[in-house]
Amino acid sequence: MVTEAEASLPRERSPRHVSVKDVAAAAGVSVGTVSNVLNRPDKVLPSTLEHVLGVIDELGFVRNDAARQLRAGTSRSVGMVVLDVRNPFFTDVAQGVEARLGEQGRPLILANSGQDEARESTYLDLFEEQRVSGLLITPVGQVLPRLRRIRDRGTAVVIVDRRVGSREFSSVSVDDKLGGRLAAQHLVDVGRRRIAFVGGPRGLNQVKDRLAAAEMVASASRGVALRFVETATMDADAGRRAAEDLLKLDGRERPDAIFAANDLIALGVLQALTLARVRVPDDIAIVGYDDIDFAASAAIPITSVRQPREGMGQVAADLLLDVIADPARRVRHVVLEPELVVRRSTAG
Amino acid sequence: MVTEAEASLPRERSPRHVSVKDVAAAAGVSVGTVSNVLNRPDKVLPSTLEHVLGVIDELGFVRNDAARQLRAGTSRSVGMVVLDVRNPFFTDVAQGVEARLGEQGRPLILANSGQDEARESTYLDLFEEQRVSGLLITPVGQVLPRLRRIRDRGTAVVIVDRRVGSREFSSVSVDDKLGGRLAAQHLVDVGRRRIAFVGGPRGLNQVKDRLAAAEMVASASRGVALRFVETATMDADAGRRAAEDLLKLDGRERPDAIFAANDLIALGVLQALTLARVRVPDDIAIVGYDDIDFAASAAIPITSVRQPREGMGQVAADLLLDVIADPARRVRHVVLEPELVVRRSTAG
DNA sequence: ATTGGGCGTTGAAAGGTTTCAACTACGGAT
DNA sequence: ATCCGTAGTTGAAACCTTTCAACGCCCAAT
Secondary structure (H helix, E strand, O other): OOOHHHOOOOOOOOOOOOHHHHHHHHHHHOOOHHHHHHOOHHHHOOOHHHHHHHHHHHOOOOOOOHHHHHOOOOOOOEEEEEEOOOHHHHHHHHHHHHHHHHHHOOOOEEEEEEOHHHHHHHHHHHHHHOOOOOOEEEOOOOOHHHHHHHHHOOOEEEEOOOOOOOOOOEEEOOOHEEEEHHHHHHHHHHHOOOEEEEEEEOOHHHHHHHHOOOOHHHOOOOOOEEEEEOOOOHHHHHHHHHHHHHHOOOOOOOOOEEEEHHHHHHHHHHHHHHHHHOOOOOEEEEEEEEOOOHHHHHHOOOEEEEOOHHHHHHHHHHHHHHEEEEEOOOEEEEEOOOOOEHHHOOOO | HHHHHHHHHOOOOOOOOOOHHHHHHHOOOOOHHHHHHOOOOOHHHHHHHHHHHHHHHHHOOOHHHHHHHHHHHOOOOOOEEEEOOOOOOHHHHEEEEEHHHHHOOOOEEEEEEOHHHHHHHHHHHHHHHHOOOEEEEEOOOHHHHHHHHHHHHHOEEEEOOOOOOOOOOEEEEEEHHHHHHHHHHHHOOOOOOOEEEEEEEOOOOHHHHHHHHHHHHHHHHHEEEEEEEOOOHHHHOHHHHHHHHHHHOOOOOOOOOEEEEEEHHHHHHHHHHHHOOOOOOOOEEEEEOOOOOOHHOOOOOOOEEEEEEEHHHHHHHHHHHHHHOOOOOOOEEEEOOOOOEEEEHHHO
């Protein structure tokens, strides 16, 4: 019975893939010619071309990229490791990269380290095994030696949104010191005296630089105190929690301004403050960083330090393409300038 | 002179990659053994294992994934084509997928169709050529025949956030009719009579279903009129423009409620209304769709239809893994339920 | 002393594409 | 009539990994 039932099922023919060899056989030409049809159509007699294309279509032939890469030694793809795909900042940067690479017919493979060293490392493995032709990375952990080895094996590497290993790798970044200064100075200018910087982890250069610049501004302004509230991550949730902690401080300790290391944190902070009926900006002003689209449409539109996100992506792609084209090329660092966008969260 | 200069340059040794063969030679074993070290370490004498691993490390050997895939016939990766990476809804779904796939050590390759048929098609080509083991897609164009062929060649396919080709492909979706009904009924319940549905393009099933359900609610409620404002895309910009158009209508024509097909549109609408000093919800109420995190933190927190985003991603991954494991598996459709989250944009 | 079985290792084959030197045919030049 | 050059095509080699039948060796059992 069982046998009968099975027998009555339509026999699935094994879905083996059609290869150039099959196409060649069916078309009555050599594999070399099929390959020429695919890669150098001008070298093929028009009639042959047409015929082979017909067979390809009929048989449903699809190039096997693995074999192609194996032969070529490297893939055309570019790998990109970002800190957090859910942060629009990074998807905007990626968008810029993708746009530029797309012009060259190079696919972008996006991977999300989630600020986790282990995942970062896993994805680097993956990209190496895939022999991507280039690698864009915003490093989390101590990956410099690793990147060096990758580069030595012939893969182009460009650092995005950071400037580490300056002697060895080209990079695009935005001047975080300037950004930090702009934000802090603005808060001081609108009369704030007790500023809390919320962000982290401390190890991140971005955090470090923005904080350092803010500290300089604070110490240069009489009567201004700055405290650092470290967070483990840079998302809205971290912002909410940090704000709740700050609200536990009473009167004289409580800050009158919060400088968030990015807009997601700022949004979280804003939510927590609103929930606690703290008035923004009257009681506490907020400055964010990145100027993601959502900052402008927040409950209280958030003052933010705008970074040229897509532009950064494009520059990153350009630098990488240069290195791919000529690995010996001199290391370059492009530093873009951020810009303060004042909105209601600090107005007043 | 030129020659001298060149000669004096440090001779770049070509960065050829180290292969198993090289490792084998250096370790004094056969390639088979090296492969065993990598894939079946338990079959190898501990002393050999250690020695070979040492050589691997020393030589900086990195597996060539292309060769590996070529042999295996298929890659472990899963490809996913989303409509818009910049929409947090999709990155949240992708996050869910990635989490589940990650448990199985399968990388997820994300591609962005941007609601463009040509790009969708390009990425399908890419994924096919890469022989991904599975494909998750939220289709834009008429890709059904295409997907059928891909499936017939042995690639698992699962439809995400849609339910097309029900007989042939498993799918996860959220009940858009229900969502549309919830939103529209809510607007009617709070006393709105002239509802504008903003979204598009019309061809999208999601749009179609949500709209159809809203129309049913409208026609079942006396004195309620519904108009459809079609947009080309589903982003904030489209929302802004649609709202500007709606504001050109005078008094009696002007809607007192807007049902946006997603939250990005809703945010755009909100911005345009705010700019035009239209009071929300007093003059015009807004309902969004998706309940992305940013809906809650908008200037006026937006009432929205919540979709289980990560959950959907996980279900999608599960369905896909099932099909990969057993291609003959019966087609299944998981339909999740949305839920209305009421906030200030409709309160009153 | 011989056989059988296990363990660890070997080496060749397979997988699909691209490249390139070599070949064929043919028209034009000598 | 012969040679040359060109355009089009061929087929083998190379890319690197994995698999698997076969092999050698040693110990245990007969």
